[in-house]
Each structure stands twice: as structure tokens, then as C-alpha cells.
Amino acid sequence: MRFLTRAPRRYWVVALVVIVFAGLPTQVTSFQSLEWAEVLIFAIVIMGLNLLVGYSGQISLGHGALMAAGAYTTAILVHRYHIGYLATVPIAGVLTGLLGFLIGIPALRLSALYLALATFALAVITPSLIKRPENLTQGVQGILLPPPDPPDWASSLFATVTGGPAMTSDQWLYYLCFAAAIILFWVAWNIVRRRPGRALIAIRDGEVAAAASGVNVAGYKTLAFGLSAFYAGIAGSLYGLATGFVSPDTFPLSLSFGLLVGAVIGGLGSIAGPLFGGIFTFWLPIMSSQFVQTQSWIPDQVASVFRNAGPSVTYGALLILIMIFAPNGLAGLILSGYARLRSRLRGVGERTTGQLPPDPQTV
Amino acid sequence: MQEFLQQVLSGIASGGIYASLALALVLIYNAMGLVNFAQGEMAMFATFLAFTLIGHGLSYWIALPITIALAFIGGIVIQRVVIRPVERAPVLTLVIVTLGLATLINGLAGFLFGYLPQSFPSPFSVQTVNILGAAASYRDLGVIGVSAVVLVLVYLLLQRTTLGLAMRAAAFHPEASRLLGVRVSWMLALGWGLASAVGAVSGIMVAPILLLEPNMMQTVIIYAFASAVLGGIESPLGAVIGGLIVGVTVNLAGAYVPGVGGDLQLAVAFAIIIAVLVLRPSGLLGRRAVRRA
Numbered sequence: 001m002r003f004l005t006r007a008p009r010r011y012w013v014v015a016l017v018v019i020v021f022a023g024l025p026t027q028v029t030s031f032q033s034l035e036w037a038e039v040l041i042f043a044i045v046i047m048g049l050n051l052l053v054g055y056s057g058q059i060s061l062g063h064g065a066l067m068a069a070g071a072y073t074t075a076i077l078v079h080r081y082h083i084g085y086l087a088t089v090p091i092a093g094v095l096t097g098l099l100g101f102l103i104g105i106p107a108l109r110l111s112a113l114y115l116a117l118a119t120f121a122l123a124v125i126t127p128s129l130i131k132r133p134e135n136l137t138q139g140v141q142g143i144l145l146p147p148p149d150p151p152d153w154a155s156s157l158f159a160t161v162t163g164g165p166a167m168t169s170d171q172w173l174y175y176l177c178f179a180a181a182i183i184l185f186w187v188a189w190n191i192v193r194r195r196p197g198r199a200l201i202a203i204r205d206g207e208v209a210a211a212a213s214g215v216n217v218a219g220y221k222t223l224a225f226g227l228s229a230f231y232a233g234i235a236g237s238l239y240g241l242a243t244g245f246v247s248p249d250t251f252p253l254s255l256s257f258g259l260l261v262g263a264v265i266g267g268l269g270s271i272a273g274p275l276f277g278g279i280f281t282f283w284l285p286i287m288s289s290q291f292v293q294t295q296s297w298i299p300d301q302v303a304s305v306f307r308n309a310g311p312s313v314t315y316g317a318l319l320i321l322i323m324i325f326a327p328n329g330l331a332g333l334i335l336s337g338y339a340r341l342r343s344r345l346r347g348v349g350e351r352t353t354g355q356l357p358p359d360p361q362t363v
Numbered sequence: 364m365q366e367f368l369q370q371v372l373s374g375i376a377s378g379g380i381y382a383s384l385a386l387a388l389v390l391i392y393n394a395m396g397l398v399n400f401a402q403g404e405m406a407m408f409a410t411f412l413a414f415t416l417i418g419h420g421l422s423y424w425i426a427l428p429i430t431i432a433l434a435f436i437g438g439i440v441i442q443r444v445v446i447r448p449v450e451r452a453p454v455l456t457l458v459i460v461t462l463g464l465a466t467l468i469n470g471l472a473g474f475l476f477g478y479l480p481q482s483f484p485s486p487f488s489v490q491t492v493n494i495l496g497a498a499a500s501y502r503d504l505g506v507i508g509v510s511a512v513v514l515v516l517v518y519l520l521l522q523r524t525t526l527g528l529a530m531r532a533a534a535f536h537p538e539a540s541r542l543l544g545v546r547v548s549w550m551l552a553l554g555w556g557l558a559s560a561v562g563a564v565s566g567i568m569v570a571p572i573l574l575l576e577p578n579m580m581q582t583v584i585i586y587a588f589a590s591a592v593l594g595g596i597e598s599p600l601g602a603v604i605g606g607l608i609v610g611v612t613v614n615l616a617g618a619y620v621p622g623v624g625g626d627l628q629l630a631v632a633f634a635i636i637i638a639v640l641v642l643r644p645s646g647l648l649g650r651r652a653v654r655r656a
Binding site for chain 2: 053057059061106109110111112113114116117118120121122124125127128129131132253257260261264310311312313314315316317318319320323324327
């Protein structure tokens with residue numbers, strides 16, 4: 001039992017978070033678990049984006065497009081070739097990862113600025129590109145995906161644990177996303193704390209110095225792109241399954257924006273950040289429009305406009321404010337707040353965790 | 364042949380619009396090594412201001428200079444309030460900030476003016492006149508004329524005035540300029556104001572062709588990116604040439620390449636961006652970036 005008492009405190013926090021998320025569907029309605037499934041999906045793709053932006057210092061404004069690639073892989077495989085939906089998730093991840101790898105090769109030659117330009121353009125043209133091969137993607141109509149039924153073992157296990165009705169497909173989807181999120185967060189955690197992660201951080205903080213220290217800059221940069229796209233592909237595939245419908249309009253430019261906002265607000269260069277980011281990106285538009293609707297003093301006309309404009313105004317303002325005042329995002333704020341509290345309590349400054357870039361502006 | 368000429372001519376007209384916006388991008392790139400992702404949205408907002416002014420009964424030719432002046436002031440205010448705090452931050456931070464600015468302005472425009480597409484008045488009629496056997500509309504000719512005037516004015520300002528010299532110096536070597544008494548920070552702000560004003564012209568020119576709505580510039584900015592990248596992102600002249608080439612190429616591709624029409628014309632611009640970045644990252648007129656590696 002000694003390892004339990006000696007475990008670093010953050011392990012306890014992680015365990016607590018995992019337990020809360022594992023028990024979530026037993027406490028909320030079936031529909032709400034689907035909403036939280038989408039939160040986890042956003043958290044996964046933002047984790048991928050974080051690996052790319054926060055750790056390797058490259059930028060992508062096109063992760064919505066990569067999600068689209070994953071979602072359409074699953075949709076086409078399920079709809080046209082009748083492959084089991086579970087098998088399509090890793091296929092979507094790998095295919096999108098390859099795509100990201102291919103994007104990463106020209107990206108090698110580009111500075112961060114040009115990369116932002118190129119991926120921005122990619123995000124803008126994605127909806128029109130999807131519409132073209134119509135016999136494959138069914139054009140603007142989109143593809144319907146039937147909600148997957150939970151397997152018997154999961155259903156009966158769920159019923160025994162909760163003592164209630166059998167598992168719904170929404171709850172099954174939630175657990176799929178939950179499992180994927182745990183695996184992918186664990187993988188990311190391991191990557192950034194070991195050799196590849198250190199190489200990526202070295203590249204981010206000084207490319208020439210990294211190359212001089214024997215880091216294969218080109219290799220790691222493309223790897224970061226491929227890996228990031230792999231995350232986006234898995235998330236996109238799950239997103240298609242969760243929403244049950246993919247169409248060109250499912251993946252607008254604003255999705256790519258929202259993902260970047262989530263990554264920045266959650267905290268670049270942190271493992272917990274993407275979870276905050278996912279929660280934020282999913283709930284902010286919903287919460288803000290619900291809030292406006294419940295306020296009776298706001299006239300209807302303004303409320304309907306706010307539903308469209310509100311999220312972008314909030315997104316934009318938050319992006320700017322966070323970049324100016326808290327470049328490490330929510331995760332950074334919490335960590336520095338915690339460190340300050342501890343030093344206040346103990347009277348001495350203690351070293352904070354080594355995950356964040358020492359100078360926030362290096363991001 | 365006649366139809367071909369006509370397509371080229373209307374390509375030049377849209378090219379003039381792209382060139383103005385690309386020039387705005389180049390001005391800011393030169394001032395601080397940054398591509399301003401909010402340039403299109405700033406232009407869109409200015410166009411809405413012009414629309415409101417005209418809606419209140421002002422004549423087009425009075426509303427135009429007022430809007431340009433407002434855009435100039437707006438650009439300076441944005442630089443002072445939003446960009447200055449992160450001026451020395453790495454480029455990634457700056458890109459994210461301008462993206463935030465783009466989203467913010469887009470949302471504000473939706474909030475203030477609504478999302479219904481509005482038809483924007485044009486002082487030029489759509490009647491056509493015969494040039495070399497091709498029927499050119501007065502609107503296209505007017506757009507070409509206005510863009511040309513703007514580009515020449517910017518050229519004169521930058522190359523023939525002391526202020527322009529100071530602005531170029533501040534961008535080229537901030538430290539040395541500061542030692543010589545140039546107020547570098549204000550020169551950057553002026554650069555933003557100038558870019559914003561030039562961008563506003565492109566917005567006002569494009570609004571009668573597309574319809575005015577908050578997302579109007581989303582496609583135009585991609586063409587402007589393509590123009591700036593093609594011309595070499597630090598070269599004002601390159602931006603103009605790039606704009607014209609992009610305008611004509613996209614128009615011809617839309618007319619003659621089967622399957623490329625409507626929204627897929629954007630893909631042509633995307634292909635131009637990728638091709639230039641992979642084959643010749645410095646563009647047509649840009650300096651070759653030398654990197655120590």
C-alpha cells in the first residue's frame with residue numbers, strides 16, 4: 001500500500017476525474033450523456049491540436065477539416081461497405097493520420113505563419129471539397145448513421161451496476177468516447193514526458209538548437225502532424241457516430257476555430273488543458289444561448305441574433321484576453337493559483353510542476 | 364476570343380479587389396512580420412459602416428471617404444488596444460490574437476447589423492461598354508479604376524513622403540530607427556491604420572458584387588492570401604501583381620475548366636497558395652529568406 005500514500009498528488013486528481021467521468025451516465029439522462037460524449041470528443045481532438053501547437057510549436061487552423069476526414073471515413077465505410085462501426089474508428093484514425101502526415105511534409109518548409117495560412121485555406125475549402133465526389137459522400141445531403149446498439153455484455157453490466165434500465169445507445173456512445181479519451185490522453189501523457197515529447201518541446205523552443213543537439217527536426221515535425229491528425233481522425237469518427245449524421249455543413253470554418261479556441265483557453269502545452277478546452281468549446285455556445293433565452297428582459301429579436309453572434313463575440317474576446325493575460329490558459333491559471341496557495345500556506349516557494357513552458361510566451 | 368477577353372477583364376476587376384486586400388496584408392506583414400487574419404473582417408465591418416452611412420441618406424462619394432477615415436482610425440485603435448500588448452510575443456501568439464480579432468469582429472457585425480445579406484449600392488452601372496470587342500461593364504471598369512487609384516496613392520505615400528520613409532524604416536530596422544528619432548510604435552500603428560483603410564476600399568468594392576453580410580470576406584481573404592503569397596508576402600508591388608494574376612486565373616478556371624465553378628474556385632486559390640509555398644516560398648518578387656540552419 002505504500003505506493004498509494006507516496007503517489008504524487010496529481011495522480012489522485014487524475015483518479016478522481018476518471019471516476020467522475022466513469023460514473024457520469026448513471027447520474028444524468030441519456031441525452032445528457034450524449035452531450036458529454038461530444039465534450040470528450042472535443043477533448044480528444046483538442047489534445048491532438050495541443051500536441052501540435054502546444055508541444056511542437058506548429059499551428060493548424062484546419063483540424064475541423066481533419067475531423068471531417070475521420071467522420072467521412074466512418075460514414076462511408078459503414079454506409080457503403082457495411083463494415084462494423086467499431087472497426088471503422090481506428091481505420092478513420094489511421095487514414096486521417098496518414099493524411100496529416102502528408103500535410104506535414106510540405107508544412108516542414110513553411111514557417112508558422114505560412115502554415116497557418118495554408119491550413120486556414122484548407123478549412124475554408126473543406127465543405128466544397130466534400131460535396132464533390134457525390135456518389136461517395138452523397139454531396140450536400142450528407143450521410144445518416146444509425147445509432148449503434150450497445151453489446152449485450154455492456155448493457156447487462158450497466159443494468160446490474162445501476163440497478164435500472166438497460167443501457168441506451170447514447171450511453172454506449174459515451175463509454176466508447178470515454179474509453180478512447182482515456183487511451184489517447186494516456187498516450188499523449190506518455191509521449192510528452194518521454195523522448196518524443198522532449199524532442200518536440202526542444203524544436204518548439206529553438207529549432208536550430210534542437211537540430212544541433214541531434215534531434216531529427218523534420219522527422220519529429222511531421223510525426224507531430226501525423227499524430228495530431230490521428231487524434232482528429234478518431235475524434236471525427238466518434239463525432240460522426242455521436243451526431244448520427246455527417247454533411248459538409250457539419251465541419252464549417254467555425255469548428256476549426258472553436259477547436260483552436262478550446263486548445264488555447266484550456267491551456268497549450270498541458271495535459272489537463274484539452275479537457276477544459278473540450279468542456280469549454282462544447283458548452284460555451286449552448287450555455288450562452290440558453291442563458292439569453294431565459295432572460296426575459298432581453299427582447300426576442302436580440303436573443304435570436306445573439307444565438308448566432310454570441311459565441312463568436314465571446315470566443316474572440318476570450319482568445320485575445322487569454323493570449324494577453326494568461327497565455328497558459330485555464331490549466332496554467334489553476335496550476336499557478338495552486339502553487340501560489342501552497343507557497344502561501346507553507347511559507348516557502350516550492351518548485352511547480354515541470355510541464356509548462358517556463359516562459360509562457362515561448363508558446 | 365471575345366468571351367475570353369471579357370473573362371480576363373472581369374478577372375482583372377476582381378483581381379484589383381484582391382490586390383487591395385493583399386496590399387493591406389503586406390503592409391501589416393512588413394510592419395511586424397505578421398499575417399493579419401482579421402484583415403478581411405475589418406474590411407467587412409468598414410463596409411457595414413459605409414452601408415449605414417449611405418442608409419442614412421449620405422451620398423456614396425461622401426460616405427466613401429468618411430468610411431476610409433473611420434477605418435483608418437479603427438485600425439490604429441485596434442493596434443493600440445489589442446496588438447500592442449503582444450507586440451513582442453512569438454508569431455504563434457500574434458496569429459491567435461488576430462484570429463480572435465477576426466472572430467470578434469465577425470460576431471460584432473452579426474450582432475449589430477444582422478446576418479441577412481444586403482445588397483450594397485454601386486456608383487457604377489452594370490451597363491456595358493465595348494472595349495476591343497469585349498463588353499466591359501462600367502462596374503468592372505470602376506472597380507479597376509478605384510483600385511488603381513488606391514494602389515498608386517499608397518505607393519506615393521510609402522515611397523515619396525518622409526512619413527512613408529519613416530514607416531518603412533521603422534519596419535525595416537526598429538532599433539536603428541528609434542535611435543534616429545522615429546517613433547517606431549506609432550509608425551506601426553499608422554501601418555495598421557493604413558492597412559485597415561486600404562482593406563476597407565476592397566470591402567466596399569466587393570460588396571456590390573457579393574452581397575453584404577458578416578461572412579462576405581471569408582472567401583475574398585483567401586484570394587487575398589493567395590495574391591500576397593504569390594507576389595511575395597513582403598512586396599507591395601508583388602501583392603498587386605499577385606492579385607491580378609489570381610483574379611484572372613480564378614476567373615478563367617471558373618469559366619473554362621470543367622468542374623471548377625462556384626465554390627470550387629476557392630480550391631484554385633488554395634492550390635496556388637500550396638504550389639507557391641512548396642515551389643517558391645518567397646513568391647514572385649519577395650526576397651529569398653535566408654535561414655541559418
